[in-house]
Amino acid sequence: xxxxxxxxxxxxxxxxxxxxxxxxxxxxxxxxxxxxxxxxxxxxxxxxxxxxxxxxxxxxxxxxxxxxxxxxxxxxxxxxxxxxxxxxxxxxxxxxxxxxxxxxxxxxxxxxxxxxxxxxxxxxxxxxxxxxxxxxxxxxxxxxxxxxxxxxxxxxxxxxxxxxxxxxxxxxxxxxxxxxxxxxxxxxxxxxxxxxxxxxxxxxxxxxxxxxxxxxxxxxxxxxxxxxxxxxxxxxxxxxxxxxxxxx
Amino acid sequence: xxxxxxxxxxxxxxxxxxxxxxxxxxxxxxxxxxxxxxxxxxxxxxxxxxxxxxxxxxxxxxxxxxxxxxxxxxxxxxxxxxxxxxxxxxxxxxxxxxxxxxxxxxxxxxxxxxxxxxxxxxxxxxxxxxxxxxxxxxxxxxxxxxxxxxxxxxxxxxxxxxxxxxxxxxxxxxxxxxxxxxxxxxxxxxxxxxxxxxxxxxxxxxxxxxxxxxxxxxxxxxxxxxxxxxxxxxxxxxxxxxxxxxxxxxxxxxxxxxxxxxxxxxxxxxxxxxxxxxxxxxxxxxxxxxxxxxxxxxxxxxxxxxxxxxxxxx
Numbered sequence: 001x002x003x004x005x006x007x008x009x010x011x012x013x014x015x016x017x018x019x020x021x022x023x024x025x026x027x028x029x030x031x032x033x034x035x036x037x038x039x040x041x042x043x044x045x046x047x048x049x050x051x052x053x054x055x056x057x058x059x060x061x062x063x064x065x066x067x068x069x070x071x072x073x074x075x076x077x078x079x080x081x082x083x084x085x086x087x088x089x090x091x092x093x094x095x096x097x098x099x100x101x102x103x104x105x106x107x108x109x110x111x112x113x114x115x116x117x118x119x120x121x122x123x124x125x126x127x128x129x130x131x132x133x134x135x136x137x138x139x140x141x142x143x144x145x146x147x148x149x150x151x152x153x154x155x156x157x158x159x160x161x162x163x164x165x166x167x168x169x170x171x172x173x174x175x176x177x178x179x180x181x182x183x184x185x186x187x188x189x190x191x192x193x194x195x196x197x198x199x200x201x202x203x204x205x206x207x208x209x210x211x212x213x214x215x216x217x218x219x220x221x222x223x224x225x226x227x228x229x230x231x232x233x234x235x236x237x238x239x240x241x242x243x244x245x246x247x248x
Numbered sequence: 249x250x251x252x253x254x255x256x257x258x259x260x261x262x263x264x265x266x267x268x269x270x271x272x273x274x275x276x277x278x279x280x281x282x283x284x285x286x287x288x289x290x291x292x293x294x295x296x297x298x299x300x301x302x303x304x305x306x307x308x309x310x311x312x313x314x315x316x317x318x319x320x321x322x323x324x325x326x327x328x329x330x331x332x333x334x335x336x337x338x339x340x341x342x343x344x345x346x347x348x349x350x351x352x353x354x355x356x357x358x359x360x361x362x363x364x365x366x367x368x369x370x371x372x373x374x375x376x377x378x379x380x381x382x383x384x385x386x387x388x389x390x391x392x393x394x395x396x397x398x399x400x401x402x403x404x405x406x407x408x409x410x411x412x413x414x415x416x417x418x419x420x421x422x423x424x425x426x427x428x429x430x431x432x433x434x435x436x437x438x439x440x441x442x443x444x445x446x447x448x449x450x451x452x453x454x455x456x457x458x459x460x461x462x463x464x465x466x467x468x469x470x471x472x473x474x475x476x477x478x479x480x481x482x483x484x485x486x487x488x489x490x491x492x493x494x495x496x497x498x499x500x501x502x503x504x505x506x507x508x509x510x511x512x513x514x515x516x517x518x519x520x521x522x523x524x525x526x527x528x529x530x531x532x533x534x535x536x537x538x539x540x541x542x543x544x545x546x547x548x549x550x551x552x553x554x555x556x557x558x559x560x561x562x
Contacts, residue, residue, distance in 0.1 A: 016510065017376045026380050038492075094348070095357045118492065122375050124360045129318065129348035138319055138422035141345050144485065154426060158485045159341040160439075160494065161258075162430040166317065168423045178475065178492060179485060214357045216385040218370065223381050226517065229538040235551045238523065238541055239559065247443070247500040247521050248467060248561075 001111035001148075001170075003046040003055045005080065006101055007039035009064050009071040010121040023219040035071045038116025040078075041176040044183040045146065046114050047079035054148050057081050059108060063100055065089050069199055076194035077186035083199035088211060094122075096204070096211040098130035103207035105135060110171065112153070117142050117175040128175035138168035142177040250303075251277040251334035251391075254325070254343060255284045255296050259314065262295035264440045265338035267402035270299050272395045274403070275365035277333040279303035282409075285324055287314035297409040305409050310416035315425040316342055322349040323417040329354060332390065334368075339394035339495075340439075351392040359386055359393040361495075377491040377514035397439065398497035398518055431486050433471075438489070441470035443500045446489055446516070449476035450505020450526065450545055457482055459549040460504065466553070466561040472496065474512045490515035505545050508533030525549075 011017060012032040020027050035043075049055035060075040061084040062068040072083035086100055105113065118125035132139035140146075140155035144163060147154040149170075156165045158177045186194070204211045232238045242248045251273040256263040266282065273280045282296040285308040293307040306328065312320045325346070329335060335350060337343030339361045351358035363381065364372040370385045371393065386393075438444060445467070447460050457471070464471045472494070473487040489496055491514040501519035506512060508524070508531055516522070517536060524537035527544050534540045541548060 011376070013511070017379045019380050026376060093357055095352060095355070098352055120377065120491065123377065123491065124358075125344050126348040126351070126358055126360060129345065130352035132318075133322060133349035133352040136420070138420075139345075139349075140423075141318070142341060157341075159428075160486060161428075162484060162486045163428060164315070164425070165427040166315075166423055167426045172422075177485075178479065214387045215359075216387075218383040218385055220375070220380050220382050223374070223378055223517075226522075226536055226538075229522070229534070229536075229540060231534075231540045231542060235541070235548060235555050238539055239552075239555055241539055242500065242521070242523070245521060 001055050002057045002059060002108065003049060004105060004108055004110035004113045005039070005042050005046045005058060005060045005075065006113070006115045006127070007043060007060055007062050007071055007075055008036040008116070008119045009033050009062060009068045010036045010119055013037055013120055019220055019222045023221055025220050033067065035074055036116050036119045038118060038176050040183040041178070041180050042114040042116055043075045043078050043080060044181045045176065048181065049148060050079065059084065059110070061086065061101070061104055063088060063092055063097055072199055073194055074186065076197040077191045078184060079190070082197055085199055085201045086207065087201055087203055090211065091213070092211050093213055093215060094124045094126035095130055095214070096209060097127050098134055099209045100204055100207055100211070101127070101131045102134045103209055105131070112148070112171060113173045115173070115175055117177055128173050132173040137172050139173045139175070140166060140168050141175045143174050144177055144179050146174065146180070249277045249333050250331065251280050251336060252328065252332040253280055253282045254337040254346065255282050255292060256338045256340055256342060257284065257286060257289060257292040259286045259289045259292065262292045264402055265340055265397045266296065267299055268397040268400040269336050269338045269395045270301055270403040271400040272362065272365055273334060273336050274301045276336070276368050276391055281306060283308065283325070283328065285313040285316060285321060287311050293411045297411055298405050298407050300404045300407040302407050302409040305411045307411055307413050308416055309413065312416055312419040316346065317423050317425065318345050318349055319422045320417070320419045321346045322353065323420060325350045326353055327417040329390070334391040334393070337394050338397050343394050347392060347394055354390060354392070356390050356392050357387065359384060359391070361396040362393050363396050363399045374514070377510050378517065379510060396495055398495050431484055435464055436468060436470050438470040438472050438487070439494055439496055442498050443467045443469035443502070444472050444489070444496050444498045445469045445502040445504065446472035446474065446506060447477055447482070447504050448474040448506030449480060451477060451482060454482045462553050463549065463556065466556045474506045474509070503533050503537070504549065506533055507531045508536065
């Protein structure tokens with residue numbers, strides 16, 4: 001079974017983002033970029049499936065500027081087999097991403113698509129579900145563990161009340177939650193090997209997908225700041241203050 | 249001009265997240281219809297009918313909806329979608345799971361986790377773990393959005409809506425429920441509790457989380473956790489507060505042994521009052537806290553427990 005893993009290049013999760021003074025967006029100039037952490041978990045899961053002999057090939061796809069090929073390269077160093085870069089310099093909204101992925105799925109015919117449950121830049125949490133719907137496939141979102149069978153997958157999901165296990169027919173889309181696995185670090189020999197693995201370049205137009213934005217972003221602003229607090233010296237002083245504030 | 253709200257429930261009871269989503273819906277397109285899809289969930293429909301501002305409750309009661317799996321829910325909502333100007337769901341794991349499927353089929357982009365309705369087609373939503381707020385205008389046509397429930401007040405009781413039973417839509421038969429393991433607790437739910445006490449890596453073990461339990465019981469608080477504490481296995485995943493866990497905004501949030509990673513702050517910084525207890529004076533959580541107590545939590549927590557008992561909290 002072939003596994004397709006869509007990955008996104010995002011601002012590194014450790015970077016404190018700054019809103020631009022003109023409110024047109026956040027400042028991405030000279031900021032460290034990395035693979036979306038949830039997508040890293042997706043790559044790891046796919047590579048483990050290959051190592052267990054359950055997947056035959058792991059194809060990684062990214063939509064973004066030329067530098068997104070570095071994100072693909074990172075996945076290849078982790079053990080994925082080849083990459084597809086859908087090159088664009090504009091921001092692509094989740095619905096358009098799902099349409100691009102649909103077109104790629106139709107040509108690649110994977111048995112499973114694994115991707116992050118959300119990207120930590122726009123926090124939309126939509127692409128996996130939208131892709132599954134457009135393909136008429138089932139979905140297993142927020143995956144905590146996966147048991148892959150021949151025609152179906154048993155997936156335990158992280159839900160608000162705890163854990164839920166569902167069984168979905170294959171092909172299916174799975175989105176990862178934090179506890180699915182711990183992604184590996186690529187070794188130096190594997191990083192060298194990854195340089196020789198192929199990355200195919202396409203454009204959204206090649207795939208027949210219109211990626212013109214549908215939303216109008218009117219502004220991006222700083223969230224309201226909290227006023228500075230005070231240190232208290234003891235438990236009893238703390239309780240006095242909370243009582244005075246009427247919260248306990 | 250009508251909006252459809254997907255009810256959040258567990259077949260036995262209606263969740264507060266529904267009331268908050270109704271509030272958002274009334275600001276976008278009133279009147280509001282509420283869809284209750286489940287199995288043996290008539291009581292939920294009756295509760296939804298009492299929400300002020302709700303004109304009609306649609307009740308789809310069938311085995312296919314017992315667990316509100318995404319695929320049958322998609323076909324059900326699509327069968328109703330035509331007449332609505334807005335389709336909303338709370339940004340719970342259920343709403344987040346289902347609604348993007350509906351949006352994709354209607355070729356309508358979805359606005360995730362709206363914080364505020366600026367006008368019926370313009371919304372504020374958090375991006376970058378809430379470190380920035382985006383104001384977006386949706387295209388003409390239907391509005392499809394999930395609602396961050398912590399920023400909307402709950403719609404009041406006092407309505408008397410009609411309940412209309414609707415037939416089940418086709419079940420695509422692609423998925424089935426195979427089991428669950430839900431946390432059981434007599435304490436209030438994390439997302440609706442007035443007081444939340446959360447522990448982090450500093451607690452050190454699952455056993456030590458019991459120090460929080462004693463205090464939570466005295467304050468009628470819910471217990472939460474940082475990602476680090478969940479990853480370390482101290483508590484289950486449903487305790488997690490943060491960018492990718494639950495967003496909470498209680499009157500009082502007590503962070504114990506939590507350093508304050510931006511991913512955690514994203515889920516609790518809208519709380520009315522924040523208390524931080526941490527031995528590291530430089531921990532980022534203190535920059536956000538209204539009251540900070542620097543010290544060893546293993547000394548402070550028993551002291552807090554005793555002091556609460558002395559003041560008559562039990």
